[in-house]
Amino acid sequence: MNLENIDAEKWLELALEYGLKILGAIIIWIIGSWVIKKLLKSTKKVMTKGRYDESLQKFLLNLINWALKIVLIIVVLGTVGVETTSFAAILAALGLAVGLALQGSLANFAGGVLILIIKPFKVGDFIKGQGIEGTVKEISIFNTKLATSENQIAVIPNGKLSNDNIINFSEEGTRRENLIFGIGYDSDIKVAKDVLLNLVNEQKEALQLEGKKPMIFVSELGDSSVNLSLRYWSNNEDFWNLRWLVLEEGKARLEAAGIEIPYPHQVEIQKKA
Structure with missing residues (x-):
């Protein structure tokens, strides 16, 4: 018991x-x-x-x-x-x-988290990072995909991208262009400036907002040319077409006005033995 x-x-x-x-x-x-x-x-x-x-x-x-x-x-x-x-x-x-x-993968993961939280860019933005320019197609946890102007897909690891300088061309909605036109030293600077400025002012895509109006000035006295800096603003969607038009039409109008557009010359000197 x-x-x-x-x-x-x-x-x-x-x-x-x-x-x-x-x-x-x-x-x-x-x-x-x-x-x-x-x-x-x-x-x-x-x-x-x-x-x-x-x-x-x-x-x-x-x-x-x-x-x-x-x-x-x-x-x-x-x-x-x-x-x-x-x-x-x-x-x-x-x-x-x-x-x-997984050290590399974790770095890319941490970079992806930072990008998705801080949002320095979003899908559809045109950016430059790691020396590559393109439109953002996809942002994943480990990498970001850009569609380049050559219609190629660039895959950039987020670890490197988040630690690099990123230029977002789409964030502000507008962009400023700065085109350099070189004219000869004997050419009339005032005439050349008027020709180029009038060309830009004729384009409806060039913005005429306060503080963003087209302007032109002498930016440099080069070795063989007087360099004119033509600056104007446009919306992002009009930027490239306007740039190409101004470059092509600008050259044609300068030549029509008798303005010389110099190019580098090479002088060969031969000595007799």
């Missing part, structure tokens, strides 16, 4: 001890899961309000969800008496190993 009582008491003691731990673990899991759900919901609202990219939202929400659940699992295991120190050390070592193995 005494042995039976002792066994029963031990079983009751163990049941109470571990039962309470298991019950506590269940309660912690339920409360923790509810808190994680609320945090994810609030985070999603913040991202939606901040107009984060949809692919970035899904990725970050999944990342946060798994990170919080791993922490919750460790807490639950610690509640039931499992030693979690070594478990956390293993996770840390595993994370370090993965980080070292």
Whole structure:
């Protein structure tokens, strides 16, 4: 009888001890899961309000969800008496190993996150980065795709792109051109300036806004020419067609007005032996 009582008491003691731990673990899991759900919901609202990219939202929400659940699992295991120190050390070592193995990919991922959050450019913008100019076709987590003027697709890693100087030609909606026309030293500067300025003023694509009106001036006295700088503004969609027209028609009108457009000359001197 005494042995039976002792066994029963031990079983009751163990049941109470571990039962309470298991019950506590269940309660912690339920409360923790509810808190994680609320945090994810609030985070999603913040991202939606901040107009984060949809692919970035899904990725970050999944990342946060798994990170919080791993922490919750460790807490639950610690509640039931499992030693979690070594478990956390293993996770840390595993994370370090993965980080070292994917160092380049992680740099591109971090660059992609920065680009999608800061938004230095968006799909459809014409930009220059890493020495490449083109229209942004796609922004993913790891790279950005540009369509160049030669109808080629350039894939640029986000890690390098985010750490480079980026020029966004589309952000302001308008662009200023600065064309250089060289004329001979014997040519009439005033006539040449009037010819080029009148040409630009005739084009409806050239903006005539306050502070953005066309202008021309002598920018340099070169070795063989007087260089005139012709500046004007246009909308982004009109920029290239207007530029090509001004270059071609500008040359034709200068020649028609008798303005010399010099080009480099090479003089060869031969000495008799």
